[in-house]
Structure formats: structure tokens, C-alpha cells
Amino acid sequence: MSDQSDVTGAAVVTPVRVVIALCLVAPFVAMLWVGSYAKTDPAFIGIPFFYWYQMLWVLISTALTMIAYKLWQRDQRARTARTARTARTARKGGASE
Template sequence: MTATPPDTKPPVITPSRVIAGLCLLAPFVALLWVNSYSRLTPRFIGIPFFYWYQMAWVPVAAALTYAAYLLVRREERVRKGGAGK
């Protein structure tokens, strides 16, 4: 028989965690749906759409990951009682 520590709480699904999850899911969906960007036009500075679309997602995915991090970190601070920085 295993005993769980008394301070362990089950995970709580909050709106900020759902939004963070969507921020992390968006790049996967956008890049795994290849038929949506499998074409050559429109070109951007001579680069076919297929390539620049994927490269455009690099900074977007980084920004969305950072936003998800901030949302989860803010929620953890509020949960622990320290709402300040």
C-alpha cells in the first residue's frame, strides 16, 4: 500500500491552463496540416509559400510558448498566495 503525501492536490483545470494548452497546440495543428500550405504561391522575396510559411511559425511558436509559460506561472503564483512579482 502506498501513501500519498498530504499536501498533494489533484490537478485543477482552469481557464488559463486551457488557454495555455491551446497556445501550445496551435503550432502543431498549423504545421501538421500540410495540405493547407502545400503550394508555391504566394512567394515572399522569392521564397515559395511552403517554406516561408513554416519559417514564419518559428517566432510565432516561440511567442505562443512564452505566453503559455506566463499564464501557467501567473496561475501558480496566485494559487500559492503570492500574486506579486
């Protein structure tokens, strides 16, 4: 019987998936670390730092989530193609034996 570890969908940690995780975790860390932005200065067009920093993270979070999604799609396409190649190779190898 051939090795089915990649075909079964077992979780694999790859550099791309680490980047995806960092993109998704960064906004949480930034918002939960309140001490880093619990101040009024520097003000931006009259808006205290506390408020504009949080609103800036709304935009940053959107961008990071979009990047994570695009990386995930690319990773899944590559994994599907790799699985299909492995299955074809296994069928060819199994037929010749």
C-alpha cells in the same frame, strides 16, 4: 479532517490552463496540417509559401510558448497564494475549535 483537495495538488481545469494548452497545441496543428500550406504561391521576396510559412511558425511558436510560460507562472503563483491562505484559514479555524 479538512478538505485537502486543493493542497494535494490535484489537477484543476481552469480557463487560463485551457488558454495555455491552446497556445502549446496550435503550432503542432498548424504544422501537421500540411495540406493548408503545401503550395508555392504566394511567394514572399522570392521564397515559396511552403518555406516562409514554416519559418513564420517558428516565430509564432516562440511567442505562443512564451505566453504560455508567463500564464503558467502567474497561475502557479496564484495557486500557491490560494493554498497558503487556505492553510492559514484551516490553522486558525482548527485552533479555535
